[in-house]
Amino acid sequence: MIRFALKCACGHRFDSWFRDNAACEELMAAGHVSCPACGGAGVAKAPMAPFVASAREAERAAAEAGLDIRLRRALLKLREAVESQSENVGGAFAEEARKIHYGEAPPRSIYGDATPEEAEELAEEDIAFARIPWISRGDS
Numbered sequence: 001m002i003r004f005a006l007k008c009a010c011g012h013r014f015d016s017w018f019r020d021n022a023a024c025e026e027l028m029a030a031g032h033v034s035c036p037a038c039g040g041a042g043v044a045k046a047p048m049a050p051f052v053a054s055a056r057e058a059e060r061a062a063a064e065a066g067l068d069i070r071l072r073r074a075l076l077k078l079r080e081a082v083e084s085q086s087e088n089v090g091g092a093f094a095e096e097a098r099k100i101h102y103g104e105a106p107p108r109s110i111y112g113d114a115t116p117e118e119a120e121e122l123a124e125e126d127i128a129f130a131r132i133p134w135i136s137r138g139d140s
């Protein structure tokens with residue numbers, strides 16, 4: 001997390017937290033950053049050095065934003081563990097899970113996407129799988 005000092009077109013100054021500099025630029029360019037005082041979206045970075053948060057401050061900012069950073073970290077760890085130990089089969093998840101279950105493909109750990117209908121079919125066939133909250137990287 002990084003904090004920038006921002007300034008709106010009428011000169012109000014305020015601080016805002018962003019994931020990183022690129023996210024800040026992107027959000028400002030898209031007009032998603034508005035001045036808390038006047039609501040103006042014509043926001044620019046105030047001439048001040050950006051402030052990189054320490055872990056403690058990042059946690060505080062995340063708490064203010066309504067996120068539990070420990071939960072996000074745990075989910076990110078889970079994602080990394082899955083990615084390092086399993087094969088990504090993408091949209092073919094249901095098909096591959098079925099093949100493994102019926103011995104048509106070598107037994108291994110896989111992960112990927114399934115539609116709700118596919119997930120229901122797998123469950124009906126007693127094919128073991130788990131849904132995990134897939135957290136995007138770099139949000140913490």
Ligand SMILES: [Zn+2]
Binds near residue numbers: 010011012036040
């Ligand atoms: Zn303003």
